[in-house]
Amino acid sequence: MAETVTLTLDEAHDLCLRVLLDHGLGGKQAEAVAAVIVAGQRDECHSHGLYRLIGCAHVLGTGRVNKDAKPRVIDWAPSIVKVDADFGFSSYAYNEGIGLALEKARCQGLAAFVINRCYHFSALWPEIEPLAEQGFAALALTPSHSWVAPAGGTRPLFGTNPIAFAWPRADHHPFVFDFATSATARGEIELHRRAGKTIAPGLALDAAGRPTVDPAEALRGAMLTFGGHKGSAMSTMVELLAGPLINDMISMESKAFDDGLGAIPCHGELILIFDPSVFLGDALGKNLACAETLFDAIIGQDARLPSQRRYDARLRSLRAGVTIPTPLYEELLALMKAPSENARASGRLG
Amino acid sequence: MAETVTLTLDEAHDLCLRVLLDHGLGGKQAEAVAAVIVAGQRDECHSHGLYRLIGCAHVLGTGRVNKDAKPRVIDWAPSIVKVDADFGFSSYAYNEGIGLALEKARCQGLAAFVINRCYHFSALWPEIEPLAEQGFAALALTPSHSWVAPAGGTRPLFGTNPIAFAWPRADHHPFVFDFATSATARGEIELHRRAGKTIAPGLALDAAGRPTVDPAEALRGAMLTFGGHKGSAMSTMVELLAGPLINDMISMESKAFDDGLGAIPCHGELILIFDPSVFLGDALGKNLACAETLFDAIIGQDARLPSQRRYDARLRSLRAGVTIPTPLYEELLALMKAPSENARASGRLG
Numbered sequence: 076m077a078e079t080v081t082l083t084l085d086e087a088h089d090l091c092l093r094v095l096l097d098h099g100l101g102g103k104q105a106e107a108v109a110a111v112i113v114a115g116q117r118d119e120c121h122s123h124g125l126y127r128l129i130g131c132a133h134v135l136g137t138g139r140v141n142k143d144a145k146p147r148v149i150d151w152a153p154s155i156v157k158v159d160a161d162f163g164f165s166s167y168a169y170n171e172g173i174g175l176a177l178e179k180a181r182c183q184g185l186a187a188f189v190i191n192r193c194y195h196f197s198a199l200w201p202e203i204e205p206l207a208e209q210g211f212a213a214l215a216l217t218p219s220h221s222w223v224a225p226a227g228g229t230r231p232l233f234g235t236n237p238i239a240f241a242w243p244r245a246d247h248h249p250f251v252f253d254f255a256t257s258a259t260a261r262g263e264i265e266l267h268r269r270a271g272k273t274i275a276p277g278l279a280l281d282a283a284g285r286p287t288v289d290p291a292e293a294l295r296g297a298m299l300t301f302g303g304h305k306g307s308a309m310s311t312m313v314e315l316l317a318g319p320l321i322n323d324m325i326s327m328e329s330k331a332f333d334d335g336l337g338a339i340p341c342h343g344e345l346i347l348i349f350d351p352s353v354f355l356g357d358a359l360g361k362n363l364a365c366a367e368t369l370f371d372a373i374i375g376q377d378a379r380l381p382s383q384r385r386y387d388a389r390l391r392s393l394r395a396g397v398t399i400p401t402p403l404y405e406e407l408l409a410l411m412k413a414p415s416e417n418a419r420a421s422g423r424l425g
Numbered sequence: 426m427a428e429t430v431t432l433t434l435d436e437a438h439d440l441c442l443r444v445l446l447d448h449g450l451g452g453k454q455a456e457a458v459a460a461v462i463v464a465g466q467r468d469e470c471h472s473h474g475l476y477r478l479i480g481c482a483h484v485l486g487t488g489r490v491n492k493d494a495k496p497r498v499i500d501w502a503p504s505i506v507k508v509d510a511d512f513g514f515s516s517y518a519y520n521e522g523i524g525l526a527l528e529k530a531r532c533q534g535l536a537a538f539v540i541n542r543c544y545h546f547s548a549l550w551p552e553i554e555p556l557a558e559q560g561f562a563a564l565a566l567t568p569s570h571s572w573v574a575p576a577g578g579t580r581p582l583f584g585t586n587p588i589a590f591a592w593p594r595a596d597h598h599p600f601v602f603d604f605a606t607s608a609t610a611r612g613e614i615e616l617h618r619r620a621g622k623t624i625a626p627g628l629a630l631d632a633a634g635r636p637t638v639d640p641a642e643a644l645r646g647a648m649l650t651f652g653g654h655k656g657s658a659m660s661t662m663v664e665l666l667a668g669p670l671i672n673d674m675i676s677m678e679s680k681a682f683d684d685g686l687g688a689i690p691c692h693g694e695l696i697l698i699f700d701p702s703v704f705l706g707d708a709l710g711k712n713l714a715c716a717e718t719l720f721d722a723i724i725g726q727d728a729r730l731p732s733q734r735r736y737d738a739r740l741r742s743l744r745a746g747v748t749i750p751t752p753l754y755e756e757l758l759a760l761m762k763a764p765s766e767n768a769r770a771s772g773r774l775g
Contacts, residue, residue, distance in 0.1 A: 152534035152703050154504045184502035185697075187535050187704075212670060214662075228728035232719075240662045250665070252658035302652025308602035308731050309659075312564075312590045314719055315600070319712035320562060320704050325719055347535075347697070353502050354537070354670050362669035369582075369664055369675055378578035381658050 080404040083396045087125060088113045090407060094128055097412040098135040099142045100164075107166040111197040116397045119388035122262030123198045125399055125407060131164075131196060132410045134338040140164065140194050146171040154183045157321070160193030165344055168193050169202055176348055180211060184353040188346040189321045195219075196339040199239035200253040200382070202346060207241035207249030212351060215239045215253075216317040217344040221330040223257045224297035226307035229284030231297040234326030234340065235261050236313035243351065245363060250370065252381035256310040257298045264290045264298070317345040430754040433746045437475060438463045440757060444478055447762040448485040449492045450514075457516040461547040466747045469738035472612030473548045475749055475757060481514075481546055482760045484688040490514065490544050496521040504533045507671070510543030515694055518543050519552055526698055530561060534703040538696040539671045545569070546689040549589035550603040550732070552696065557591035557599030562701060565589045565603075566667040567694040571680040573607045574647035576657035579634030581647040584676030584690065585611050586663035593701065595713060600720065602731035606660040607648045614640045614648070667695040 082090065091109035100108065108131060116124030134140050144163020148171055151157045156176040160168035168190045176188035195217055203213040219234030239253035255261070258278040267274050268290035279293030280286060287293055300306035318325035323343025324332060332341055352359050370380060432440065441459035450458065458481060466474030484490050494513020498521055501507045506526040510518035518540045526538035545567055553563040569584030589603035605611075608628040617624050618640035629643030630636060637643055650656035668675035673693025674682060682691055702709050720730060 154533035154535050155704060183504035183533060185504050185535065185537055187699075189704075212666065225723045225726070225728040228723065228726035230726050232722050232726070238659075240658070242662075242665050250661070252655075252662075254655045254658065256655075301655050304731065305602075305604045305606075305651045306655070307728075308590070308604065309588075311600070311719070311723070311731075312592075312602075315562070315592050315716055316699070318719075319716040320699060320701055322705055322708045322712055325715060327719070327722060328715070349537075349666070349670060351670055354505060354539075355672055358672045362672055365675060365678070366665055366669040369661070369668075369677065372582050372677060373575045373578065373661070376575070376578040376580050376582070378575040378657075381654065381661075 076401055078401055079398045080401050081396045081398045084113060084117055084392065087116055087397050091125070091128055094132055094407060094410045095135075097410070098132050100135060100140075101143050103170075104142070104144060104163055104167040107170050108164050108196075111166045111201045114201045115198060116399070117389055117392040118385040119392070119397075120198055120385065122260055122266055124397070126262075126266070126403060127196055128407055128410065130339055134194060134196070137336045137338045139336060139338045139341070144168075148172045148175055150175065151189070154179060154185065155187045155189065157189040157191060159191050162192050162341065163194065165190050165193035165195040166197060166201075173206075176346070177206070177209070177211065180348040180350045181353065185347060185349045188348055190344040190346075191321060191323050192341065193344065194339055194341050195344060198253055199237050200241070200251050200385075203239055203241040203253075204249050204251050204382075206346075206348060207243040207251065210243045210350070210352065211241075212243065212349040213241045214347045214349075215344065216313045216346075218314050218317050218324070218326040218329065218342050219261075219340045220333060221326045222261055222298050223300055223310060223326075224280060224284075225311070226300060226304040229280060229297065231330075232327065233257075233300070233307075233310040233314060234329070234342075235298065236310045236317075236326070238309065238313060242366060243363070244367065244370070247370075248382065248386045250366075250380060250382070251385075254301070256300055256306050256313060258301045258306075259298070261294075261298065264293050268294065317343055321345055426751055428751055429748045430751050431746045431748045434463060434467055434742065437466055437747055441475070441478055444482055444757060444760045445485075447760070448482050450485060450490075451493050453520075454492070454494060454513055454517040457520050458514050458546075461516045461551045464551045465548060466749070467739055467742040468735040469742070469747075470548055470735065472610055472616055474747070476612075476616070476753060477546055478757055478760065480689055484544060484546070487686045487688045489686060489688045489691070494518075498522045498525055500525060501539070504529060504535065505537045505539065507539040507541060509541050512542050512691065513544065515540050515543035515545040516547060516551075523556075526696070527556070527559070527561065530698040530700045531703065535697060535699045538698055540694040540696075541671060541673050542691065543694065544689055544691050545694060548603050549587050550591070550601050550735075553589055553591040553603075554599055554601050554732075556696075556698060557593040557601065560593045560700070560702065561591075562593065562699040563591045563696055564699075565694065565696045566663045568664050568667050568674070568676040568679065568692050569611075569690040570683065571676045572611055572648050573650055573660065573676075574630060574634075575661070576650060576654040579630060579647065581680075582677065583607075583650070583657075583660040583664060584679070584692075585648065586660045586667075586676070588659065588663060592716060593713070594717065594720070597720075598732065598736045600716075600730060600732070601735075604651070604731075606650055606656050606663060608651045608656075609648070611644075611648065614643050618644065667693055671695055
């Protein structure tokens with residue numbers, strides 16, 4: 076058997092959608108989730124790509140996610156939009172509420188877009204990159220499950236607590252970064268465990284609070300934050316802004332709520348949206364040009380912009396499709412209640 | 426001669442004010458600057474304490490700072506307040522505009538407080554800690570001068586670009602962090618140079634882009650960001666949000682504007698202010714209590730909250746005054762145009 080399977084983006088999308096629908100997810104919700112997973116695979120963010128479908132199917136199997144969630148958009152305050160995700164996946168709630176949030180950002184200059192009571196499995200960049208494509212800047216934060224020790228601590232407390240930021244560029248893909256405030260992504264540790272590889276030093280502690288490079292020990296122990304006490308402070312900020320500020324669970328609570336099921340985290344998310352055209356008025360063009368001089372200066376000393384690898388991967392995937400290990404492909408096919416020969420045949424073994 | 430001098434907080438304030446007034450700074454502006462410097466010394470943030478008075482006096486000597494600045498508060502958009510600092514110190518502009526910014530946060534849920542065309546020498550925590558004491562959460566960002574190389578780069582580009590955050594606590598000092606996105610503060614490198622000490626590895630590059638532990642080489646070369654590419658991404662965000670988004674200078678421009686004078690940076694500042702009572706309504710108390718469980722869990726595993734050292738120092742200073750090296754004290758006295766015997770006598774040699 077060939078080691079990898081190559082799928083067109085449409086085939087990858089159909090595979091996702093089929094698995095999600097087979098697991099009972101409602102149509103609009105399944106479409107929203109499939110779009111985000113395919114975007115992750117397209118950009119070769121493997122831990123957020125088709126591999127994530129396994130986790131989604133698992134969490135659907137637990138009965139925790141509301142498969143028929145009906146997100147409720149709430150015009151909460153002049154600069155605040157909340158969406159109650161009704162315990163469905165965040166991506167669906169995002170789609171329902173983002174229009175009003177952008178309207179508010181255009182009127183007020185900035186707006187807080189809050190998603191509550193959602194299951195969140197995706198990266199954050201798929202939520203903010205489209206905003207920057209429409210001319211907005213955006214900052215997104217979300218807690219997860221207590222997996223990460225605070226600086227100077229020994230036990231899990233914080234989530235991997237990603238921070239993502241997007242800035243609009245006229246003639247380029249947006250400037251986007253999206254990283255866990257943990258020293259690495261939990262998905263990466265899981266991929267190392269699956270691959271039987273050790274992780275780099277400085278990323279995690281074992282259950283006794285000692286440094287470890289064993290991914291299984293790390294998953295039982297605590298991850299560390301990036302950047303020592305500064306990263307730990309950023310992670311605390313994510314807990315506060317995307318937890319108590321928005322009346323939703325901190326990572327400790329989300330882990331307790333999970334109650335050992337191993338579902339993906341249920342919690343809230345905060346996206347701050349800035350409209351540069353309101354902040355700047357007539358000075359918009361001059362300032363967007365100034366931002367470009369900054370990007371040019373970064374590239375000019377052979378440093379990279381944070382999403383460049385992802386955009387390069389996107390270009391490849393749009394041309395040639397996405398390639399995944401055959402065992403993963405087989406595992407995904409097995410997730411279908413009744414995998415059709417048709418779907419199986421559509422994967423070009425590469 | 427005794428190695429240190431101890432001053433009461435009032436004496437430290439009088440010394441600051443006298444030096445600033447002697448250098449021609451207008452009364453209200455001098456009061457604003459003195460208050461921030463004394464707060465820094467009180468909390469034993471030595472690089473932002475009385476030592477900074479030397480830099481302030483220097484910059485006043487360059488003629489760059491507008492000693493008679495008249496900050497202009499602009500009600501820019503429903504959620505945006507801008508203050509044109511008129512090329513005076515930021516602290517004065519902050520004082521003039523913060524009232525309207527808080528009013529907007531209370532009405533809209535969140536507000537952006539923008540300070541433009543200011544000289545900024547202080548830490549950020551003195552600006553956001555008082556907001557948290559009034560029940561707000563706040564996030565503050567400012568660029569500085571091009572002193573820091575991007576991850577993977579070799580030359581100065583970013584500023585030290587601090588990020589500060591404050592969260593209100595009912596029965597405690599606010600949760601506050603304030604750190605440079607550079608691996609260390611430039612002031613710390615300067616203090617090491619003055620003390621003839623080397624700096625830790627991993628903080629800086631020399632002028633040829635090679636790692637160095639020599640503080641003088643580091644000041645001629647480039648500092649590094651904290652946390653590798655993640656810290657570098659955060660630093661880029663600070664440049665964008667507190668530069669082009671607010672129609673002010675990025676660190677490259679601020680450095681060019683300085684034109685070799687060695688003045689403190691002239692640029693803008695962005696403070697995002699969140700009103701938890703608007704975000705939360707009736708759920709405010711429950712959520713502030715949830716934040717306390719997070720803080721308790723951090724402390725409970727012997728990790729520290731970021732401002733604890735500072736609050737401990739404050740308690741000492743309120744009781745026993747502040748202690749500075751005698752040479753620094755002498756240097757500060759020499760900054761007075763006509764140091765009176767009275768002022769000199771007020772320092773208790775310790």
